[in-house]
Amino acid sequence: MSNIWVPLSGQIAQQQKVETIANNVANANTVGFKKDQLVFKEHLTALTKGVDDIDIPRKEFSPADFYHTQGAENAMVSVDGSFTTFEQGTMIPTQNPLDVALQGDGFIEVLTPTGVRFTRKGNLSLSKDGELVTDQGFQVLSHLGVSNEAIRDPASVGSFPKPEDRIVRVPTNARLTINQEGEILTSTGTVGKISIVEFTDKHALKKEGNSLFITPDELNINRINTKTTVNQGFLEGSNVNAIEEMSELIKAHRHFESIQKAINAYDSISGKAANDIGKF
Numbered sequence: 001m002s003n004i005w006v007p008l009s010g011q012i013a014q015q016q017k018v019e020t021i022a023n024n025v026a027n028a029n030t031v032g033f034k035k036d037q038l039v040f041k042e043h044l045t046a047l048t049k050g051v052d053d054i055d056i057p058r059k060e061f062s063p064a065d066f067y068h069t070q071g072a073e074n075a076m077v078s079v080d081g082s083f084t085t086f087e088q089g090t091m092i093p094t095q096n097p098l099d100v101a102l103q104g105d106g107f108i109e110v111l112t113p114t115g116v117r118f119t120r121k122g123n124l125s126l127s128k129d130g131e132l133v134t135d136q137g138f139q140v141l142s143h144l145g146v147s148n149e150a151i152r153d154p155a156s157v158g159s160f161p162k163p164e165d166r167i168v169r170v171p172t173n174a175r176l177t178i179n180q181e182g183e184i185l186t187s188t189g190t191v192g193k194i195s196i197v198e199f200t201d202k203h204a205l206k207k208e209g210n211s212l213f214i215t216p217d218e219l220n221i222n223r224i225n226t227k228t229t230v231n232q233g234f235l236e237g238s239n240v241n242a243i244e245e246m247s248e249l250i251k252a253h254r255h256f257e258s259i260q261k262a263i264n265a266y267d268s269i270s271g272k273a274a275n276d277i278g279k280f
Helices: 002-026 045-049 242-279
Strands: 036-043 076-084 091-093 100-103 107-112 115-119 183-186 189-193 196-199 206-209 212-214 229-232 234-236
Antiparallel strands (some): 091 234, 100 229, 107 196
């Protein structure tokens, strides 16, 4: 019955795929959501332990002598990892002056209780203190305008403002205009600039929930010469295509059922073998 691990591993992998697709579908209407996909790999014992020398028996040959499995009965399928697809979502007009949608690879830099995070969720608002915040209450940070290398330069330590000192504050009773560079304008002039950052490797980002991302390496951040544009009065919808995801869900369900039939066949063979051996 050791062979049953081969289809069972495939069934576990398909179950994880179903859970990932279900999460994508559940967030099909979440602003700024980026869908996830899984990568599978096949583990072959022969690739890890090597292939033994050909053993030619000095006897009368039997069929078993010509069918060396090389550990194939111990093969398995596993999830090699998941990755986030950062394709652009649909622009949804809202006419709300505090709604912003990013066009490009950038992210809005925000301050959370656990530190600086990054988001594409642009349904912003003003707090009672005049701070520009996300729908979760996280404070939007202002543009720093320097590279990460400059920030980490020992000669510049302490010369740049801390995140707490970069919170965007705007007049609560003023009419605001946000241009494509992220500058916040009023009738009296520029009152701030939203920090839009890009990343050298977007796939190094990790999800933290609530459409927030964190980068494991600060040097991955690019704060200057970004090409992302800010569109006021719009929100970026999820990049989940519900029809495609439902199609993938059906395929995964069918694969799961096919593997279940294989497991049932193994179980039937094992039961029959046990009953037949008992007759002798």
